[in-house]
Amino acid sequence: MVSRDQGPYVELERSAWADLADDVPQPLSVEQIEQLRGLGDELDPVEVREVYLPLTELISLRIRTATELWRATEAFLRQPQPERTPFVIGIAGSVAVGKSTTARLLRELLAQSPDHPRVQLVTTDGFLLPNAELEARGLLERKGFPESYDRKALLRFIIDVKSGVEKVQAPVYSHLTYDRTDEVVTLDDPDIVIVEGLNVLAPAGTRGDGSPGAAVSDYFDFGIYVDASSKDIRRWYVERFLKLRKTAFADPASYFHRYSTLTDDEAETRAGELWDTINWPNLRENIQTTRGRADLVLRKGPDHSVKWVRFRKM
Numbered sequence: 442m443v444s445r446d447q448g449p450y451v452e453l454e455r456s457a458w459a460d461l462a463d464d465v466p467q468p469l470s471v472e473q474i475e476q477l478r479g480l481g482d483e484l485d486p487v488e489v490r491e492v493y494l495p496l497t498e499l500i501s502l503r504i505r506t507a508t509e510l511w512r513a514t515e516a517f518l519r520q521p522q523p524e525r526t527p528f529v530i531g532i533a534g535s536v537a538v539g540k541s542t543t544a545r546l547l548r549e550l551l552a553q554s555p556d557h558p559r560v561q562l563v564t565t566d567g568f569l570l571p572n573a574e575l576e577a578r579g580l581l582e583r584k585g586f587p588e589s590y591d592r593k594a595l596l597r598f599i600i601d602v603k604s605g606v607e608k609v610q611a612p613v614y615s616h617l618t619y620d621r622t623d624e625v626v627t628l629d630d631p632d633i634v635i636v637e638g639l640n641v642l643a644p645a646g647t648r649g650d651g652s653p654g655a656a657v658s659d660y661f662d663f664g665i666y667v668d669a670s671s672k673d674i675r676r677w678y679v680e681r682f683l684k685l686r687k688t689a690f691a692d693p694a695s696y697f698h699r700y701s702t703l704t705d706d707e708a709e710t711r712a713g714e715l716w717d718t719i720n721w722p723n724l725r726e727n728i729q730t731t732r733g734r735a736d737l738v739l740r741k742g743p744d745h746s747v748k749w750v751r752f753r754k755m
């Protein structure tokens with residue numbers, strides 16, 4: 442089986458997926474790829490070429506078609522419309538599955554095209570409620586759960602982006618202080634906005650009167666879910682924690698500085714507890730359940746290499 446038709450979806454094994462862009466030249470140098478990798482892990486150039494290049498081609502195709510549709514609609518309306526708003530890509534998935542790495546890589550790959558060189562990235566952690574507020578609400582141990590975000594502000598942000606508002610701003614989170622900062626990221630006329638976060642594909646909640654509200658993903662042009670077995674993700678989470686202990690946590694300014702002196706065994710136990718009590722329940726209850734809402738699922742194997750890709754044809 443290299444390709445399987447599943448109703449509105451098509452599922453392609455890695456080799457069949459890779460073939461879809463086999464004549465496209467690799468746009469990034471080995472140095473550029475190295476700069477994109479996360480905490481010292483290898484980001485294999487073969488992986489970039491075989492998995493992320495076809496994905497970039499598919500998204501570029503969607504952008505071209507969206508632009509054509511916008512022009513056709515403008516002609517139908519018989520009056521000039523404001524400039525087309527940015528193409529918005531959502532990237533969802535568990536903590537530690539590789540969303541940030543995927544998002545950074547896509548930003549670089551998509552920006553290589555003269556059709557859409559301005560690509561900006563926003564992570565939803567900036568929309569987490571400040572720690573003081575989380576503490577007041579008893580949510581400090583629920584970071585990453587839907588209720589730990591300022592969902593109204595996130596929705597306002599995405600609506601502004603898709604309404605063509607200029608210089609839309611998003612708050613920035615610090616993994617060092619483990620809290621929201623006073624910094625903001627300002628969108629400067631981007632062609633593409635990538636919105637990366639655990640819950641970005643979540644369905645709408647209900648309003649006070651019981652009617653369904655709007656969901657952030659209602660404003661996405663393309664939604665990606667990064668997927669892997671929870672056993673592998675737990676291992677990646679623990680491995681990343683062990684590395685952070687020697688790097689970021691070693692900084693006295695780090696909220697987790699106390700973890701920097703843990704032994705290997707102690708650190709592994711602590712990371713396992715954080716996974717088992719916060720990140721795994723969130724994945725099980727709130728994140729995995731949104732996979733079917735993605736336009737495209739990247740399924741990784743134990744070494745982060747993508748094994749198959751499933752996407753919605755319509």
Ligand SMILES: Nc1ncnc2c1ncn2[C@@H]1O[C@H](COP(=O)(O)OP(=O)(O)O)[C@@H](O)[C@H]1O
Nearest residue numbers: 479480482483536537538539540541542681745
């Ligand atoms: N494609 C990849 N190849 C190799 N390692 C990866 C890849 N994607 C992620 N990783 C590693 O897995 C860990 C989690 O990735 P990260 O992007 O930080 O996840 P997330 O943003 O989902 O929490 C990091 O240590 C990162 O370096």
Ligand SMILES: CC(C)(COP(=O)(O)O)[C@@H](O)C(=O)NCCC(=O)O
Nearest residue numbers: 536564565566584585638639715719
């Ligand atoms: C900041 C996060 C909630 C991720 O936020 P996202 O950008 O995906 O919205 C997550 O990385 C996190 O810190 N979770 C808390 C539990 C833990 O420390 O692993």
